[in-house]
Amino acid sequence: MVKQRLRHLLARRDLLRVGLGGVVGLTGTALVRPTAQGQTEGFSSEHETIEHQAHGGNLMVGEVNHANNGFDPMQLLVDWDYGRVSILPDGRTVREYEIVAYDREIEIAPGIFFPAWTYNGKVPGPTIRCTEGDLIRIHFVNAGSHPHTLHFHGFHTAEMDGIPGVGAGEIAPGQEFTYEFEAAPFGCHLYHCHAIPLKRHLHKGLYGAFIVDPKAGRPPAREFVMVMNAFDTNFDGDNEIYSVNTVGFEYARRPIPMKANELTRIYLINVTEFDPINSLHLHATFFDYYDHGTTLEPTQRVVDTIMQCQAQRGILEFTHRSPGTYMFHAHQAEFTELGWMGMFHVTTELDFPAALAAAGVDAEWDRKSTQGSTIVAAEGSAA
Ligand SMILES: [Cu+2]
DSSP: OHHHHHHHHHHHHHHHHHIIIIISGGGSOOBSSOOHHHHHHOSOOTTOOOOOOSGGGOOBOSOOOHHHHTOOHHHHTTOEEOOEEEEOTTSOEEEEEEEEEEEEEEEEETTEEEEEEEETTBSSOOEEEEETTOEEEEEEEEOSSSOBOOEESSSOOGGGSOOTTSTTOSBOTTOEEEEEEEOOSOEEEEEEOOOSSHHHHHHTTOEEEEEEEOTTOOOOOEEEEEEEEEEOTTOSSSOSEEEESSSTTHHHHSOEEEETTOOEEEEEEEOOOSSSEEEEEESSOOEEEEETTOOSSOSEEEESEEEEETTOEEEEEEOOOSSEEEEEEOSSHHHHHTTOEEEEEEEOTTTHHHHHHHHTOOHHHHHHHHHHHHHHHHHHHHO
16 A cells, blocks of 8 residues: 555656656756656556755756746735725724736746636735725626636625626626625635636636635734645646645745744635645744634644645644754645645844845835734724
8 A cells, every 4th residue: 555655756856757757848947956867667566765955945947937927926825815905984994805817837946837727817816915894895807718707715695605606697708797795704714716617616726725814913023824725636646746826845945034032824725626724834933823714812832833634724833943944734734745845044133134145035025024913903993
């Protein structure tokens, strides 16, 4: 049984190697030590053993062209979308969003392309952020090639549930619909397409984070959103690339800057298809966990690993005590080695600007990262 599983794993690795070296390797990237045998035979599992060397345990070399993709995973970490804000006569805040679904090929690992279906051209789609009680209006346009919907996790009427056959149901290509509901309960939620076949519509990339802040806010912290996802690049019902925020090993190539002894909060969401469970493990520290983010008190304290079933999510809070580079990853080692591994670059105050520069981000990124919940509150009351 174990041997069979190992053979299966190796076959999937070889498949990656074939894809890189043989088909799309023209972009000049390749896995570590691609072999002629691997490129031509591919599916044979006898000739390779798991490789441990190179690139900080990172099994891919080369870089993804983020400009071409139209989104950068470093920016997705802090990509809060507060919508267009207005105030109703009764004092309630209205937040209006535009979401357009369209097909787009994206690069999910160096040299590996995936024919995605996207919300607003990126995977995951925009992170919808608001405060509990806000009235949310989402103008949805389907500019894709298949019928899609927007299904939010949260309280709303049946008509706004975004499932086939109820309310507007599936929105056909070229059609549009406006979803409207009050944001509740506060928490770390998600939205996704609910057209059928559901599994395919989800894994093609139609999902995003939906963060509802409690009215009183949460304590100041450095905040990131991480959507655990995976890609079946050959459509065999099994994933070849795993990641958070789409691009495999991106945060290993560009460690995420943070400061020592600074409270860090991660909004973690699992949208992985085909594998029932995903997980996150932090090195060298422990975290408090808020299941679904729907409570102000942790539901688990002092843990260093959390698992999430499909569509499960929660909030992690932790600090790193000493400067250094610290790994985080799925603790399913297979996922780790196929892309779901990253690093935090923890620095002193003095060294922090250099860490920002090394990660290719700026002061504005730092502002979004540290002011996420403050901005949402300020925009609501200022408008
Ligand atoms: Cu869909």
